[in-house]
Amino acid sequence: MSACGCDHDEIEKTAAWWQDRQILLPILSGIALASGFITEWLGGTGTAFYWAGLVLGGYTFAPGALRRLVMERQLGIGLLMTISATGAIILGYVEEAAALAFLYSIVEALEDRAMDRARSGLGALLTLVPDTATIIDGPARTVPVADLKVGDTILVKAGERVPTDGMIADGRSGLDTSAITGESIPVDVSAGDEALAGSINLSGPLTMTATASGTDNSLTTVVRLVQQAQEEKGERARIADRLARPLVPGVLILAAAVAIIGSLLGDPDLWITRALVVLVAASPCALAISVPLTVVAGVGAASRMGVIFTSGAAFEELGGIRTMAFDKTGTLTESKPVVVEVVSAPGYSERDVLSWAAALEQHSTHPLARAIAGSVSAPPASDAGESAGLGMTGMVDGAAIAVGNPTWLDPGALSGTVDELQRAGMTIVVVHRDDDVAGVIGLRDELRPEATHAISLLHEDGIRTVMLTGDNQQTADALASKAGIDDVRASLRPEDKAAAISQLSTSGRTAMVGDGINDAPALASADLGIAMGQAGSDVAIESAEIALLGDDLRLLPQAVRHARRGRRIIDENIALSLVIITALMPLAISGVLGLAAVVLVHEVGEIIVILNGLRASRAPATLLTAQRELESASAR
Numbered sequence: 125m126s127a128c129g130c131d132h133d134e135i136e137k138t139a140a141w142w143q144d145r146q147i148l149l150p151i152l153s154g155i156a157l158a159s160g161f162i163t164e165w166l167g168g169t170g171t172a173f174y175w176a177g178l179v180l181g182g183y184t185f186a187p188g189a190l191r192r193l194v195m196e197r198q199l200g201i202g203l204l205m206t207i208s209a210t211g212a213i214i215l216g217y218v219e220e221a222a223a224l225a226f227l228y229s230i231v232e233a234l235e236d237r238a239m240d241r242a243r244s245g246l247g248a249l250l251t252l253v254p255d256t257a258t259i260i261d262g263p264a265r266t267v268p269v270a271d272l273k274v275g276d277t278i279l280v281k282a283g284e285r286v287p288t289d290g291m292i293a294d295g296r297s298g299l300d301t302s303a304i305t306g307e308s309i310p311v312d313v314s315a316g317d318e319a320l321a322g323s324i325n326l327s328g329p330l331t332m333t334a335t336a337s338g339t340d341n342s343l344t345t346v347v348r349l350v351q352q353a354q355e356e357k358g359e360r361a362r363i364a365d366r367l368a369r370p371l372v373p374g375v376l377i378l379a380a381a382v383a384i385i386g387s388l389l390g391d392p393d394l395w396i397t398r399a400l401v402v403l404v405a406a407s408p409c410a411l412a413i414s415v416p417l418t419v420v421a422g423v424g425a426a427s428r429m430g431v432i433f434t435s436g437a438a439f440e441e442l443g444g445i446r447t448m449a450f451d452k453t454g455t456l457t458e459s460k461p462v463v464v465e466v467v468s469a470p471g472y473s474e475r476d477v478l479s480w481a482a483a484l485e486q487h488s489t490h491p492l493a494r495a496i497a498g499s500v501s502a503p504p505a506s507d508a509g510e511s512a513g514l515g516m517t518g519m520v521d522g523a524a525i526a527v528g529n530p531t532w533l534d535p536g537a538l539s540g541t542v543d544e545l546q547r548a549g550m551t552i553v554v555v556h557r558d559d560d561v562a563g564v565i566g567l568r569d570e571l572r573p574e575a576t577h578a579i580s581l582l583h584e585d586g587i588r589t590v591m592l593t594g595d596n597q598q599t600a601d602a603l604a605s606k607a608g609i610d611d612v613r614a615s616l617r618p619e620d621k622a623a624a625i626s627q628l629s630t631s632g633r634t635a636m637v638g639d640g641i642n643d644a645p646a647l648a649s650a651d652l653g654i655a656m657g658q659a660g661s662d663v664a665i666e667s668a669e670i671a672l673l674g675d676d677l678r679l680l681p682q683a684v685r686h687a688r689r690g691r692r693i694i695d696e697n698i699a700l701s702l703v704i705i706t707a708l709m710p711l712a713i714s715g716v717l718g719l720a721a722v723v724l725v726h727e728v729g730e731i732i733v734i735l736n737g738l739r740a741s742r743a744p745a746t747l748l749t750a751q752r753e754l755e756s757a758s759a760r
Contacts, residue, residue, distance in 0.1 A: 146184060150230040153181035157226050160219065174222040181225030182209060185232055199372045202232075204407045207376075211400040212719060215393065220719040224404065227727040231409070234734055252322030253343060257287035260331065272338030280330045286323045289341040290332035292316065300324040301674075342673075371705075375406040382713060398715055405708035405722045410733040414697030417734060421741035422690035430673040431683040438669035440694070441652045443687035446632030448582060448680070449625060449646070452593035452600060453551070454491050454639040455656055456607055456677070457569040461495040464550060465566030467541050475500070477563030481527045481555050484508055484516045492551060495567055496527075514594075514617065515553075526556040529594060531615050536561040546598040571606050574678050579608045581681035585688075590628060592621045592636075592646065621646035637680065638668075654680070690740045697733045704729040 156177035160170025186209070189202030205228045212221035256266050258279040269287045272278070277293065280286055286299070298310035301323045310326055313319060319332055321343040336342070379399040386395025419436040426433060433439045450456050466474040479502040485493035487508040493516070505518035505525060515528020526533055533554040535542045542552050542564055550566035579589055590611040591604045600614035613624055621636075622645040628634045629651055636643070636650035647653030653668035656675065672679050708725060711717045717725070 146233045146236055149180050149184050150226060150233050153177045153222075153226040153229055156180060157222050160222070171218060174218045177222040178209065178213075178218065178225045181222070181229040182206070184229040199376070201372065201407050201409050201412060204372065204375060204403045208400045208403045208719075211396065211403075215397055215400075217397075217719060220723070223720050224723045227723050228409075231727045231730050231734075234731060252285060253338075254285045254287050257338070269338040272334055274334055274337055276334040278332050278334055280319075280325045280332060282325055282327050282329060284325055286319045286321055286325065286332070288321045288334050288338050289336040290319050290334045292319055293331045293333050295328055295330040297328045297330050298326040300326055371406065371408040371411070375403060375408075378406060378709075379403045394715075397719070398713060401712040401717070401719045401722050402709065404719065404726055405712035405717075406705055407726065408701065408705065409726070410704055410730040411698065411701035413730070414701050414733050414737065415694050417737035418690055418694045418697060418740045421738055422686065422693075425741050426683060426686055429679065429682065429686075431679055431686075432671045432673060434669050434671075438652060439687055440691060441633065441687075442635070442670065442684060443689075443691035444633050445587060445635045445652060445684065447588045447590060447628050447634040449590040449592050449628060449634060449636045449650070450609070451621075451636075451638035451643050451646075452591055452595055452603060453569055455637055455643075456571060456575050456591065456603065457491075458572050461492055461551065461567040461569035463495055463499045463565060464568050465545055466563060467538060467545075467566075468563035469536070469538060469561050472557070472562045474563065477555050478565065480520050480523075480525045480557065480562065481553065481565060483520045484518045484525055484527050487518070488516055491569065492553065492567055496553065496565060524556075524558050526559075527553055529615075530554050530564075530596065531594075534561070535564055538564050543598075546596045549599055549602040551595050551599055571603055572675075572677055574676055575607050578677035578680055581678065582684070583608070585681060585684060587684065588632075590624075592616055592624055594618075594621075618643070618645045622649040625649045693736055693740050697736055700729065700733055700736075 154177070156173045160173030160177065163170040163173060185202040186206045189200055189206045192198040192200055193203055205224060209221040209224050212218070212224065253269055255269060257269050257272055258264055258266055258281075259272075259276050260279045261277045264279065272288050278287060278290060282297070292313050292315050294315055296312075296314040298312050299319060300310050301320060311323075313330070318335075319330070321336070321341040379402045382402050383392075383396045383399035386392075386398065389395075416436075419439055423433050423436065423439050426439070433442075453461070463478070466478050468474045468477045478496070478500050482497045482500050482502040483505040485497040486502075486504045488494075488497075488510055505520045508516060508518035510516045511528070511532070514532040515526060517524065517526045519525070530539075530542050530552055533556050535552075535554050538554075538561060542554070545552055545564070545566040548566075550568050553565040553567065555562045555565065582589055588611070589609045590613065591600060591607075591609045592613050593600050594616055595614055597612070597614040600612050604610070604612040616624065621643065625634060625636055625646045626649055629649075633651045635652040635654055636646045637654045637656070638647055639656035643655075647655065647668045652670065654670045654672065655668035656672050670683070672683075704726065708717070708722055712722055
């Protein structure tokens with residue numbers, strides 16, 4: 125088991141082909157088969173070589189197929205091939221049986237290698253975690269990363285990887301997070317900034333306090349999620365399973381019917397031979413591997429660019445999304461709002477209004493709350509409580525203080541001021557003291573610089589975009605206009621966002637993109653929830669099926685295009701697999717194709733399906749490419 129709790133048997137680095145028995149045996153089988161052909165061509169007898177090729181190739185699948193039949197009562201594709209090879213031997217077709225064993229074994233080996241390659245992204249993620257870390261609580265000592273605990277003080281030297289999530293306590297440097305978030309530009313960090321596990325410290329030494337253990341941090345969570353996603357099946361995988369599962373017993377019944385009926389009406393040797401050919405022709409090998417391989421490859425590629433799918437179904441679902449709804453604060457905006465205006469009611473000072481609000485907002489993680497709390501020094505409030513999406517209440521100096529949006533707290537005599545500030549594009553927080561209006565605070569959160577480009581790319585792909593926000597209509601309209609979003613729904617509570625998502629879903633598959641606690645109901649209600657992972661709250665991430673590790677919104681259109689391409693590959697593979705089966709069966713029953721020809725066509729078709737599925741392992745354009753596109757567009 126790894127530090128993340130993942131099974132290394134599933135994600136270990138793929139061994140070299142010459143060290144893999146599953147590859148060597150089929151190769152030796154092929155050599156023996158070729159030797160038999162050459163020997164017969166030179167006038168000798170190649171029977172011994174054919175038997176050697178048969179045993180070497182058959183050993184890779186026949187024992188396992190028989191074991192599953194006896195121990196698990198499971199009918200598998202390997203059993204069909206075992207019966208076909210055995211029947212061919214009984215009928216004296218040793219050469220054909222050897223060819224079947226070789227081709228099936230080599231395809232099975234290629235399939236295993238393809239799955240290993242598709243999963244290799246997990247092994248690459250695990251290598252981002254160093255084996256050891258330096259703890260400086262007292263005398264400096266080196267410990268295994270798995271032994272790190274929350275609160276440990278860690279020294280990360282220049283060139284080293286950050287061993288777990290932490291908060292910078294001392295030092296200044298740049299962190300390369302490209303392998304985790306997909307963002308190519310290093311992030312400058314200093315005291316008070318967060319550092320993600322797996323980031324590379326580029327320059328000066330950093331002292332950090334661990335905020336997660338060595339076995340349960342952001343990177344190990346990503347590995348677990350990707351592994352889970354690769355194992356869980358989506359709609360198309362279930363369709364392929366539903367088609368493939370009954371085919372195995374169905375093929376056995378069909379072959380038996382061909383042999384029995386044909387023998388009653390004609391030459392038994394002829395029809396038993398054709399029955400064996402039918403076993404191979406109708407075997408759903410390609411269908412069984414067509415979807416899982418593509419999903420595993422696609423999910424792994426997405427993780428390398430900073431998009432984490434929690435299931436294979438989510439990967440397939442993203443490719444079919446028609447509407448994408450966005451939260452505003454922290455999703456479309458930079459999540460770095462600043463206080464730009466404070467207006468106090470008669471009898472109160474601006475400083476009092478701001479300090480009372482700051483005392484309460486220290487208990488909230490919302491970006492607006494952090495901006496207010498950081499604007500002035502104030503002791504924390506007592507008995508603080510939060511109403512998600514509305515505001516907070518608590519006690520400050522013996523008085524009941526409430527802060528929240530104007531739809532929750534009445535601005536009273538300051539209503540005109542609130543309207544004026546909102547027309548200026550500000551978000552308003554109203555402050556009450558003992559149920560009396562004390563003042564209002566105006567904040568502004570700027571649109572993310574890449575948001576307009578991301579929205580335009582989604583529109584190019586035919587995806588409708590909607591803004592859902594708890595902010596007022598005027599502020600929301602101003603920001604949506606800059607982003608290029610026409611459909612704006614403002615002044616929404618968390619339950620209103622969920623209701624809006626339900627309404628949007630009636631006209632097509634709908635995704636919700638958010639980052640805060642107040643987005644959790646909408647994320648859960650959507651056909652697909654997408655959380656801004658790095659800045660998002662734990663609740664938002666747990667409610668979503670997809671997490672963006674980076675903060676660049678251009679990951680969204682990249683991920684959509686990647687998922688759509690994966691869906692196309694899946695559809696192609698399912699169609700090709702069904703064509704192979706439906707085309708070969710009548711040719712096998714009628715005797716147009718013999719055993720050797722059917723085996724060859726069948727296994728070549730499976731190789732094509734495997735190679736096609738592996739195309740999903742190619743990640744789409746990186747953020748650096750997207751940045752260049754944006755700069756080029758700006759220059760034009």
